[in-house]
Amino acid sequence: MRILKRSALTLLAVITTLALVVGGYVLYMQHQYYRIPDHQKLTIGNNQAATLTTGKVYTATTYNVGFGAYNHQFSFFMDAGELKSGTKTRGKYGTARSKAVVLTDTKGVERVMQAQQADFMLFQEIDTNSTRSKHVNQVRMVENKFHGYGHVFANNFHSAFLMWPLTDPHGSVQSGLLTLSRYHIGSATRRQYPVTNSFISKFTDLDRCFAVTTIPVTNGKQLLLINSHMSAYDKGGKMRKAQMKLLNAVIERAYLASNYVIVGGDYNHALGKDMLTHFASQEKVPDWVSVLDQSMVAKGFTMVKAQNRETVPTVRSTDLAYRSGVNYLTVCDGFLVSNNVTATATNINTDFDYADHNTVKLTFILK
Template structure:
């Protein structure tokens, strides 16, 4: 009997030691991986001067009409069959939703979406193009250099690129890791660009959040006008995974100060991009869907802007959304949709905008076109 109990004790001891070894190994792996991420984490310094490629010579003129577009291209992944692992939500009937994928479905999917973006822009024939979430060399987009592809297809436009996501290997989700990321903001134009400066947005400094919230930024570009003034164009991409909008409030405060400063100097100012806010409270619930409003949705409306600036509401905003929820594959009758892409202009710029309906075929966003004139 004593021998049996001793044998049972030895067996339990072995099981306990084995479990302890597994737990210890997991802790060591987790700590090692966290140290790896921390060692590779950095933020690009503020006021970084960016390289301008293929700079053009033509100058802008007051009183003439121009076109600009903004397009979050979602690293070429977000076709109708794509959902994203960081996005979760809930249907109005209570069913929970959770995205799954960390990478695009295939390299061909990235190439197809990137080509769709290029063809869409060629049809618009804009004078200025802003892109967000466009990759240069990332696991998630099968290392397709989207920036080069776009630049090559618009050889008569200058360009400048600002990195806003440069990560070590992100091993989530485990079954389809997001991997290493090199991504950012691409800005292009047909006109002479005097300078391009990368401004650093405040972002979350939490122990996990800082690795996934990107190195958020906006790009301030200066274009000379024949009347001696400058057109200051700003390409911006604000935080997304920011429950309650705390970081976005700080980001809005910073970019507003830049906008006001340039306008007081007598310059024209246009801000375009993905604001990751519903542009107007009415847009939070305007579009028909079967989802609850996602937790990331905050509102940016006119009263939150500096007094000499106007949010340009698209002429067709009632009919065309610019972003869809990605906690599930695309179903136009189910996915939450709103408007979070667009333009803000100073009062010395006359403008109107249109949301371009691509039916979310190439990205989880639709592009927006601004038609403007410098007064």
């Protein structure tokens, strides 16, 4: 009887301790949780003096660098999918495999960008101080590499220490959008996208934003160059519809004020219904993939379709390590331009060596 009583008390103590630990952790996450305010002014570093002119050819790139973790071996714990055979799949890791991997991938990104020699560079999911990227300051690395560019950073993801997966906790995150410019930036502002406030999702989907940089043109107008990263974990695309509504309102207002507008980034949509199942793979279309087509874009704007979009995708699925012909592929990165901008685009094939995305290069002229 005493043994049973002692065992019951021990079990009760264990359950109580676990409840206190879990409850304390939930309170910690809730206490650390906050949303960055809208219309936040951003700091412009190393601002350049040159000014844009009409009739001249310029280039811009967009590249989601995936916090330096996504070499071919990496899969991400939050991503799940299904093979056409019916086999369920789920990513494995919460953090990059090592600091060396993050450094190697970030330097690889730098080499890709050096080869493009773009006038403007837009980066998404680039970290400053995160557990997942072994606390490598990727933003500082890239800024230092391209010292002839002005730079603007907008914090997009910020989270308390996420203790999942238990075998490789994702940890705390400080990450965002980096914009580099060879031309003078007049102002820079962070705009907050609407995001879910559901209790669980708000700790995993994090903030989403776009960074608006205004760049003077010699004719007295401005180029609004927007760096955008929309929600990913949004089954059915409900939040992305709200995000697109806000983005459309901002860019349409700027265009009606006679400015030039270019939006580059990761839309987390298949850019056109034809891209939804275009690339051969052994996976079904993931739940997170919705379609963004021209009809959903503000009046006076064009979705620039890359000339080689049928042969070079811009994103791979991350519920599996990368194997050519196996992973789901689509085009979800690119540019929108106002009708007073003439533009063409090319998807740059990196074979997903340094990230789960390929970069996209825009060549444009301001009319």
